[in-house]
Amino acid sequence: MKPLELMEQGRFLGEEFLLWLWMRSMTEGGASGEEGDGSGCFVDDAIQLTSERGEVKEISLRKGNPAESREAFESLGRGMRPSKMKLRILSGDLEWVFTLNAATLDMGTLKLPPSTGKAPHERLHDRIFLLEEGAGHLERRLKLFLRARAEDPDGMLEAMRGWVRVARSGEALANGEAPWEA
Template sequence: MDLERAETVSLLLGQEFLTWLWFASETSNGLFRTKEGEAFSVTVEQKVSVQGGEGEARETAVCSGPMAELREARMGLRNGKKVNKAKVRVERDEVSWQVLLDAANFTLQGLKTPKVEMKLEEGEDPDGRILEKIYLLEKCMDYLDLVYARFLDLRFSPRWKDETEHLRRWLEV
């Protein structure tokens, strides 16, 4: 497989993942579980970018705003555009993270973790705050990895055909 084809497949898979994630976010409240049964949610919110066409004919529509309904982005999907970026919120209990996911290269942009109090009490280990921040970064990435693995399992199974039918009906609403 040449590099250009690999990049194209990667982009398409990333776009399908973000589209599916938006769908799952709205139809099942984005609820997921770890193998240990820990519940968490991943929801698309505030910003979605859809893109269609190729080369100089490429068009992009970005919809954003607090708790935006993202109608223009949904319309873009109905017209054949694909999600290329989405802002998501990952939540577990009362802890939340926000991050912008990019379909083109599976990057995380602007990851915001829960606030870590940086003020040290006397006798506290100064590395503790940094370690807590690293833990929170890793936890968010673990949750996103689990969701992506669930998508891949579904995407390459016979159940994908039914899932795409549900997705089409969701777009029509």
């Protein structure tokens, strides 16, 4: 089998991971759920949703807060899946912003926290450390997702479907109201 075919077959797992991150950012405050990890992961200002069926194959939501928009939840309710998402990870006073692709799970357009090094080699070491630290935060979440999915795949999928159903009514948001109902 060709590499692109293999990626396409495994894409569903990346889409579920993005949806799980989205759900946790709204229901768990973005916490990883791992002991000793005080970081938070949140959907930032861009989400791309795709579908194989229907007249609309792709929707890109940008600017503002697309993670809490009516359009995002209506798209999820119609069977669209997240294919790309801009995420923000916060840990203490450090912040990483990047785009995560569901098909390949690669991080693109990565913005690292600022380096504190003065000399060029110090800045290089800082940037490598910060890159590894940011990737580590994402990797811990992926491991947690895979562990939970392996233990109870049907339960996880039903929890995400239930979250989408409730979120479409606006009740799954932190304040209990949908922004479009204000």
